[in-house]
Amino acid sequence: MKKSVFMIGLTVASAAIAGATTVDELLAQYQRDGAGPFRAEQGLVLLNQVNSGGTASEGNSCAACHTTDPKQAGKHVKTGKLIEPLAPAVNRDRLQDAEKVEKWFLRNCKGTLGRTCTSQEKGDFLTFLATLK
Amino acid sequence: MNKKQKITGICLLLICLGSGIALGVSASDRETKDGKQRAEVAPVQNRLYSTECGACHFAYQPGLLPVRSWEKLLAGLGEHFGENAEVTPTTYTALREYLTGHAADRVDYGRSRKINASIPDGEKPIRVTETRYFQKEHRELSPPMREKNPQIGSLSRCETCHTQAEQGSFHEHEVRMPSDGR
Numbered sequence: 001m002k003k004s005v006f007m008i009g010l011t012v013a014s015a016a017i018a019g020a021t022t023v024d025e026l027l028a029q030y031q032r033d034g035a036g037p038f039r040a041e042q043g044l045v046l047l048n049q050v051n052s053g054g055t056a057s058e059g060n061s062c063a064a065c066h067t068t069d070p071k072q073a074g075k076h077v078k079t080g081k082l083i084e085p086l087a088p089a090v091n092r093d094r095l096q097d098a099e100k101v102e103k104w105f106l107r108n109c110k111g112t113l114g115r116t117c118t119s120q121e122k123g124d125f126l127t128f129l130a131t132l133k
Numbered sequence: 134m135n136k137k138q139k140i141t142g143i144c145l146l147l148i149c150l151g152s153g154i155a156l157g158v159s160a161s162d163r164e165t166k167d168g169k170q171r172a173e174v175a176p177v178q179n180r181l182y183s184t185e186c187g188a189c190h191f192a193y194q195p196g197l198l199p200v201r202s203w204e205k206l207l208a209g210l211g212e213h214f215g216e217n218a219e220v221t222p223t224t225y226t227a228l229r230e231y232l233t234g235h236a237a238d239r240v241d242y243g244r245s246r247k248i249n250a251s252i253p254d255g256e257k258p259i260r261v262t263e264t265r266y267f268q269k270e271h272r273e274l275s276p277p278m279r280e281k282n283p284q285i286g287s288l289s290r291c292e293t294c295h296t297q298a299e300q301g302s303f304h305e306h307e308v309r310m311p312s313d314g315r
Binding site for chain 1: 188189190191211213214215216217218219220221286287289290293
């Protein structure tokens with residue numbers, strides 16, 4: 001019994017470490033690009049930023065699909081598809097895979113804001129999501 | 134072939150037969166009386182496609198559009214109905230192989246065949262809703278009717294009314310309109 005409790009504890013601990021590692025790795029990479037320090041409050045600004053760039057997605061924002069609270073589930077503004085919460089605090093699958101994180105930054109920054117996001121913006125946003133309790 | 138190999142072979146054969154029977158009775162893979170042609174469209178059985186494309190919208194079965202439509206759609210993923218849906222070159226190749234390999238003009242499924250037959254040779258629709266077959270099948274959903282029941286929403290959201298859409302089955306008797314009590 002004691003052993004199994006220990007094993008569960010160990011598994012949870014390793015999962016938590018694995019999560020932190022992915023974000024840490026990405027932040028370190030952004031720092032190598034010259035970005036930083038990262039501020040969670042700037043991540044919140046990005047979430048609510050409205051595209052005014054005159055592209056097809058003008059008027060769009062990250063929050064339009066993800067809501068203004070990353071701990072809530074969202075809904076794709078056009079297709080109605082459910083989007084699971086972004087915050088690892090309530091959705092442990094988030095921010096576990098660096099490639100996946102970069103894929104969505106690429107697609108969604110371009111699609112929503114009409115441009116790629118800077119390393120600074122990405123770092124701020126990840127810091128914001130990772131520090132939500 | 135030794136005895137062990139024989140037994141393994143028989144087991145594999147039984148597993149294959151079993152899967153065949155299971156597929157044979159699924160709603161999306163029904164065979165007509167002559168046993169040759171399957172109705173409906175083949176369900177999506179490709180994890181990459183489900184995650185890459187199905188994350189944002191209903192994972193339209195490849196059998197809903199012909200090869201030339203999928204090619205056109207894939208070539209424009211950077212501007213995908215107003216959104217960016219770029220994928221890595223490796224993912225692109227795999228998605229292309231899956232979509233074109235199972236396209237409406239490559240498979241023998243009843244509804245795929247009908248959709249394909251309704252598209253004139255020179256056309257490459259990238260929306261299933263633009264095909265004549267789709268429009269004929271949904272002709273009763275007139276704009277005034279949809280205004281009365283706004284929950285139906287966009288006709289691109291198959292799963293709103295077609296309860297078995299994900300399984301590739303779009304039978305009329307499986308339709309449940311939102312809040313019409315049917």
